[in-house]
Amino acid sequence: MSGGEQQLSGGGQQASGPARQIPVVVLAGFLGVGKTTLLNHLLRGSGGTRVGVVVNDFGAIEIDAMSVSGQVGSTVSLGNGCLCCAVDGSELDAYLEKLTHPSVGLDVIVIEASGLAEPQELVRMLLASENPYAVYGGLVEVVDAAEFEATRERHPELERHLALADLIVLNKVDRINAEALGRLRDAIAGAGATAAVVEASYGRIDPELLFERRPSTERIGQLSFDDVREEVGADGEDGEGWEQGGHEGHEGHESRGGHGAGHEGHLHAAYETVSFEARTPMSPRRLLDFLDARPQGLYRIKGFIDFGDHDRRNRYALHAVGRFLRFTPEPWGPGQERCTQLVLIGAGVDTAALTAGLERCRDDVPQDVRPEAMWGVLRFVRQDGSEEAELVPEAGQAVDAADGVDELGESFELDELDELDEPESD
Ligand SMILES: Nc1nc2c(ncn2[C@@H]2O[C@H](COP(=O)(O)OP(=O)(O)OP(=O)(O)O)[C@@H](O)[C@H]2O)c(=O)[nH]1
Structure with missing residues (x-):
């Protein structure tokens, strides 16, 4: 694994006190590259660090939220749609406001973007956020080592995503041989990526690449978002959009083709x-x-x-x-x-x-x-x-x-x- 010593910008606990800023890490990557798998690995290896998770599913049934909740009990989901389409960032800001509330006591927030999200939009929104408690913690771009070439052929914009990344995870290296791995590394470098590149199977990267771990003795238990809802949502508004896995009554299909003005160039538009x-x-x-x-x-x-x-x-x-x-x-x-x-x-x-x-x-x-x-x-x-x-x-x-x-x-x-x-x- 290379780049093991590096950590994303803003990672780790900041000095305690009213101005404590919580790093917000964006976990992106094309459909099926292994983002949820990596996220679950991070949650398991987080020690006493309190990790907040925002999952942005694409589809009416929130499979990712359910998959993550299998590890942490419950999670926050932005529901059907693409986070990058909250163009003014107000929805994201509202969630961050809740999650960064000092009473919640989080150390780091990870946003798992839908596999069709545009990472630059998310990064832009986070950088533009006026939330004094949140600080952009970097973009982790996960790549499926076995599918990279085929995906890039269909979606040349993936190169742009790689160039934006602060950490690139070549996941699923178990599916390719050393020769193919060499070619993949050359292709990533040729795409103009300057970020650290780490190889992983099943998303098993060192969590310290993203955040400093607290000793597990400090662990209070993974955050339950029911607690957050109780603590932050007492005003009654905050329940909306806070989802637990297990939706009822969704059956049908949704086309993303006419997904609203301004998103024609986005991956999900197709x-x-x-x-x-x-x-x-x-x-x-x-x-x-x-x-x-x-x-x-x-x-x-x-x-x-x-x-x-x-x-x-x-x-x-x-x-x-x-x-x-x-x-x-x-x-x-x-x-x-x-x-x-x-x-x-x-x-x-x-x-x-x-x-x-x-x-x-x-x-x-x-x-x-x-x-x-x-x-x-x-x-x-x-x-x-x-x-x-x-x-x-x-x-x-x-x-x-x-x-x-x-x-x-x-x-x-x-x-x-x-x-x-x-x-x-x-
Ligand atoms: N062989 C192999 N399979 C993996 C690896 N990482 C993840 N997978 C499998 O790949 C599939 C997709 O993994 P997910 O973590 O759901 O992928 P995702 O990026 O969250 O998917 P979307 O949310 O649809 O974009 C699952 O079957 C995983 O078990 C890996 O390193 N090697």
Whole structure:
């Protein structure tokens, strides 16, 4: 890891007292590069440092907020839309005002930008902020080492983002060899990036690159945003926009094409989102068929799947980035409502057809609860330490949930996996 000694500007605790300024770090990077994974790593490694998180999801269902809340209990979400579109910064300012309130006692704030946000807009807003308690803490640009070239081809503006960054994280280096890594480093340098470049797998960077850690003995516990809401939101206005994961009733699609004046050049202007929610379980086989046939332009899928009787214990986190696909079983929480929630993001995709395709995956009357029905899904699950081996559960048994998303290795591509016998179609 290079640049290990450097820290982003404004990082670390400032002198205590009324003028104490809290660094606000922007975590950016294209869709699926690993921002949430990195953020969760930072939160786990934060010691006694109190980290505030602002998540800016793109899509009606706040998958990222839910993914982060898996680590910290709850989080703040700016909801559907793109943070960079709060052009006057007033919405962001309102959040920062709450989070930097001295009674909240945060040491650092990390804004996880949507994968389609324009980092320069965020940086501009933070620099223009008149909040006396906040100071811009730097831009961390996360790059998917395996997808960088393809992404840059489609979005040459990524070079501009790299040039703006204060720290570049080459994530997913586990997916490329040394030669490709060398080429990637040359390409990053050639893009005019002057920032420190660190390599990482599963976002495992040293948290001290972003902020000074307090000894864990000082830890009071990760901030609960319920506490913030109680402390800061007593006036009754502040509840609006403060979200916990688990939204109801979102189903449909939103096009970002006509996203309002002034955003034509933004990455998200070219993308469309489908948000899908179902309370009937999904058929594993039909869902795999759907994923196998997903259109080229459908770049990102994320969310959680309920496979009903196929696995009563676990929901399955689903991540697809380009042709890369992974399922991660996670135990249902006590009393957690069984449902499927997915966000699909793509360019030039037929959103109505995608919604209809997902609708067809509903398992209204489960036909096939034999263990083989899950084999297709389990091929895309990998447990810590396993090589390419598929996980095949005992008859009627669920696979044990892995310890965490970032404990899993790379998964397989659908079209590489035709060898196993397929169970009969359900
Ligand atoms: N192989 C590999 N997979 C990774 C790594 N980091 C993250 N992933 C996986 O990549 C997928 C996307 O990760 P996220 O952290 O959700 O990405 P993101 O940038 O927050 O995604 P968006 O919010 O959609 O922009 C997940 O399946 C992660 O487990 C890594 O270093 N190596």
